[in-house]
Amino acid sequence: MTLAKKLRTRLQQREIVIAPGVYDALSAYRAEAAGFEAVFVSGSALAATHLARPDIGLLTASETAEIVARIGDRIEIPMLVDADQGFGNAFAVGRTVGMLERAGASAIQIEDQQEVKPANNPLSRLLISQEAMVDKIKAARDALTDADVLISARSDAMTTEGFERALERVHAYVEAGADMVFVESLTTRAQMDELVRQMDGKANLLHNLLRDTDEVTDAKTAQQIGYSVALFPGxxxxxxxxxxxxxxxxxxxxxxxxxxxxxxxxxxxxxxxx
Known part of the structure; x- marks a missing residue:
């Protein structure tokens, strides 16, 4: 059984998958040794450790794939890989997904932020259109050689367009072929409950446990709500x-x-x- 298939099978269970953020082969190896079932190759952690810079899109697709390959060569558990915006348009996304799959990714996450952020505000969360993101997800699916590799769609619409638009976007992303949904910046349990209700089992749901100021700050509660994966990126x-x-x-x-x-x-x- 491939690691991608193993991850798909594991996600069918009720118990949430806890995936710590890693940034190189040693951190991933130690996470595996600690007993975790999967790891998350975090874009922000890669930028911090390999460039000592904030996560503002400086790493390239090839650099990311090289790091992922080193990690995949050392561990025997699935990797969920943060592919940022796919490193370009839909054509670039297809190439990125192929590179990361060959490097050993079991799941690949693509977000709907703009590919190139303004230099005067590199931490902004400006979005591409819903249609452009749908094209990226379709391109990602088409690029896979192993259909068991999961495509995760992250939306940052909560920050710039609000909750209702975020829901509209992720519905479209699932219809386009996303296996997993991550709505970033949900801060209340009511929002998380509504996302679970609307998805109604159509996709696995992922939550980022990063901020102590959010209403839900633990994996057990996220599991009770109906989430499949809890990330601890930092x-x-x-x-x-x-x-x-x-x-x-x-x-x-x-x-x-x-x-x-x-x-x-x-x-x-x-x-x-x-």
Missing amino acids: TALGAVGAALDRGFADLKNAPELRGGGSKIDRIGADAYLK
Whole structure:
């Protein structure tokens, strides 16, 4: 059974799939060792760790595919890969999906933000048209050689067009062939309940557990509502960032800068590779 088929089969179960965000082979390997059934290759985590930049569309499709291939070569659990806007128009989306599938992605997420963001506001969430996103989803489906690979459609319409338009958009995306739906920036349980009601089992639903200010902040509640996947995109990056700050501060403040001063140094890298 392929990993994509394994993921599809697993999503049929009632219990929610918890997918931590990862950014390289080591973080994915440690997530697998911890017992997670799948991982999420987070675009923001890739930008932060490989470029030390915010997630403003600087990574290319080929760079992303190369990282995904390294991860896929080391783990034996499914990967959901953040493909941003597909790195271009519908033609580019087809190429991107082919690259990521060959690299080992079991699910590929495409969002309906504009491909190129304005330089004076790179963190904006300006949208492409619904029709253009539908074309991207169709192109993504057509590009697959393994029909079990899932296409996830993310909509950021909640931020710029409101809840009702977000619902209209994801209905169209599912009709175009999306297997999974992710409406970003839902902040209340009532909104999540309504999305589940309207989808009525037509697609798997994914929720991003990132903000403590949202009404739903845990995977168990998301499961009770009817969601299939809970993403924790920032857990690994936050943990590693804090550990780096502590480790480098300990080294800098050590009486003698000769190594062996931190617990991590004494353990050695091999302890994380068993």
